[in-house]
Amino acid sequence: MDKVRLAATKILYDVAANGAxxxxxxxxxxxxxxxxxxxxxxxxxxxxxxxxxxxSLDWKISKYLSRPLAKVDEKILAVLRVGAYQIFFxxxxxxxxxxxxxxxxxxxxxxxxxxxxxNAVLRSAVREPHKSDFPxxxxxxxxxxxxxxxxWLVKIFVKxxxxxxxxxxxxxxxxxxxxxxxxxFLRTTREKILDALKNSGVQAEPSTFAPEGIxxxxxxxxxxxxxxxRAGLCQVQDESSMTAARLLNPQAGEFVIxxxxxxxxxxxxxxxxxxxxGRIVAADIYxxxxxxxxxxxxxxGIKIIEPLLIDAQNIGEKFFNQADKVLVDAPCSxxxxxxxxxxxxxxxxxxxxxxxxxxxxxxxxSAAETLKRGGVLVYSTCTIIRRENQDVVEKFLAAHEDFELxxxxxxxxxxxxxxxxxxxxxIKK
Numbered sequence: 001m002d003k004v005r006l007a008a009t010k011i012l013y014d015v016a017a018n019g020a021x022x023x024x025x026x027x028x029x030x031x032x033x034x035x036x037x038x039x040x041x042x043x044x045x046x047x048x049x050x051x052x053x054x055x056s057l058d059w060k061i062s063k064y065l066s067r068p069l070a071k072v073d074e075k076i077l078a079v080l081r082v083g084a085y086q087i088f089f090x091x092x093x094x095x096x097x098x099x100x101x102x103x104x105x106x107x108x109x110x111x112x113x114x115x116x117x118x119n120a121v122l123r124s125a126v127r128e129p130h131k132s133d134f135p136x137x138x139x140x141x142x143x144x145x146x147x148x149x150x151x152w153l154v155k156i157f158v159k160x161x162x163x164x165x166x167x168x169x170x171x172x173x174x175x176x177x178x179x180x181x182x183x184x185f186l187r188t189t190r191e192k193i194l195d196a197l198k199n200s201g202v203q204a205e206p207s208t209f210a211p212e213g214i215x216x217x218x219x220x221x222x223x224x225x226x227x228x229x230r231a232g233l234c235q236v237q238d239e240s241s242m243t244a245a246r247l248l249n250p251q252a253g254e255f256v257i258x259x260x261x262x263x264x265x266x267x268x269x270x271x272x273x274x275x276x277x278g279r280i281v282a283a284d285i286y287x288x289x290x291x292x293x294x295x296x297x298x299x300x301g302i303k304i305i306e307p308l309l310i311d312a313q314n315i316g317e318k319f320f321n322q323a324d325k326v327l328v329d330a331p332c333s334x335x336x337x338x339x340x341x342x343x344x345x346x347x348x349x350x351x352x353x354x355x356x357x358x359x360x361x362x363x364x365x366s367a368a369e370t371l372k373r374g375g376v377l378v379y380s381t382c383t384i385i386r387r388e389n390q391d392v393v394e395k396f397l398a399a400h401e402d403f404e405l406x407x408x409x410x411x412x413x414x415x416x417x418x419x420x421x422x423x424x425x426x427i428k429k
Contacts, residue, residue: 002101004039005082008046009105013078015051015343022051022343050085052174052342056148057081060088060132064124075110076117083122088129095126138163148174152350153335160385161412168414169384173338173345177419179216180207181234182242182265184300186272188233190214196228209418210242212272232299237265238340240411240421244329244380245269247407247425252277254324259312259367262289264296264305266329271302283308283315313362316369323370325377330360332381332388336413336420353387360392368400368428377403377426384412384420393424402429 007029014020026047030040050057061077061084062069072080083102086093099122106115125132135142140158144151147170157166183190190206193214197204202220207213214234220226228234244266250256252275258267261282271280282293282305290307297305310318312328333353334344364379371377379396381388389410397403403426411421 002105003033004035004043005046005101005105006108007033007035008043008050009078009082009109011047012050012081013075013109016078017074022047023341045090046082046085048342049089050081051346053085053089053148054346055150056134056145057085057088059134059145060084060125061121063132064121064128073110073114076106076114079106079109079114079118080121083118084125087122087125088132099123099126138167143167143170147171149338149345153345153348156350156353156385165412165414169412172414172417175339177238177339179220180236180238181214181216181228182210182237182269183212183214183234184232184272185212186276186301193228193234200227207239207242209239209416210246212269213239213242215239230299232301235265235268235296235300237269238337238419238421240336240416240418241265241380241382242269243409243411243421244327244378244423245273247380247409247423248325248327248376248378250274250278250325255279255281255322257281257283257315257319257323257326257367257370259283259315259326259328259363260330261293261307262286264293266327267293267305268296268300268302270327271297271304272300274304276302276304278304280305281308281319282306283310283312285309285311313359313366315363316366319370321370321372324372324375326367326370326375328364328367328377328379330363330379330381330388330392332356332360332383333385335383335385336411336422337382339413340419353385357387357392360388361395364392364396365399368396368403368426371428373428375428376406377428378423379426380421380423382419382421384410384422389422389424393426397426403427404429 011025014025015022058069061080079102083098086098087095102122103115103119106118134146140154141151144154149170157169183193202216203218204214204216207215250270250273256270261267262284267280267282284290287309293307338345406425406427408424411418413420
């Protein structure tokens with residue numbers, strides 16, 4: 001029985017049955033197992049590909065069942081999902097191998113009876129693949145199925161951007177994201193890192209969005225063994241999110257607050273732009289996440305970050321009228337990073353999107369109280385919908401006449417070929 005497929009199946013079961021985070025579960029598994037680079041890539045593809053296909057894959061599986069999908073045991077369903085994903089979406093895996101390995105997997109993971117069931121379902125899928133062909137056409141349900149998105153989200157994208165743009169966003173969300181790095185200018189230069197990557201056989205190019213950004217497109221290998229990261233010469237961060245710190249433009253010696261800082265990517269970027277001089281309070285509500293901020297800062301050689309356990313809704317009371325600059329990288333729906341976080345599209349629900357703006361408005365209002373006169377505030381998110389972005393900023397400005405808008409940026413993924421991102425720069429008069 002294939003250990004890679006077993007590992008992927010266990011992760012998928014843990015995600016579905018126990019609410020585990022796929023990226024965390026996968027990272028833990030890959031650290032524990034002694035897989036080759038090829039096997040690591042295959043395991044990653046099985047996990048993220050199956051999760052990304054989500055309800056669309058389940059729709060296909062349901063066409064070969066004699067019972068409702070909800071009646072199938074979660075362990076059996078995990079095996080079926082891995083097998084069906086290979087049959088329908090991985091051309092390089094022979095159907096016979098997908099079926100046979102899934103049957104052996106079912107014996108190990110679920111029992112002999114389950115193996116017979118898995119064998120019958122998957123062989124039926126191989127015999128009659130067209131039985132589960134996705135419907136054609138531009139009706140929203142068909143678009144949702146073909147593009148691995150929930151219907152409610154497709155409706156939002158179409159309403160917000162129009163049908164043509166929405167289709168481009170759906171397509172982009174299913175593309176393979178590159179590894180993006182932010183060079184640590186405290187220790188090296190982009191040219192040196194690019195040369196080192198080239199000498200190591202990594203295909204990389206400079207970002208056109210950020211002077212410290214590098215895009216690795218091929219052959220970077222496992223991040224745990226990625227020497228520039230281990231040595232603190234760079235940090236994983238999408239080029240679009242580097243916009244936030246650049247827009248805030250912190251200076252050496254200033255007092256800066258990052259209100260929702262974990263895991264520390266933007267806070268460490270701020271520190272690098274400040275030449276490691278000044279003071280940065282990196283706030284978050286989760287103690288374990290504060291430890292990640294501390295570890296990232298230490299790896300990068302940064303001394304000016306102070307992790308602080310506090311709810312950002314109360315940060316104004318603690319630091320009233322003290323900060324030179326404040327970053328609010330607000331909790332959001334994450335609809336701009338769906339290509340990187342495969343499970344977001346299926347874990348989020350439309351009701352959650354309706355609740356988020358109220359929280360974002362409270363955090364923004366509290367953060368504003370920390371600023372001195374003439375201070376700068378940047379509000380940013382990794383979502384692309386108006387209710388969490390422009391609407392939040394407009395409501396804030398209507399209620400705070402002592403602030404004015406300096407600049408607003410919206411990076412739409414299908415236009416910029418980056419993660420989706422929004423940022424607004426405000427100044428306290």
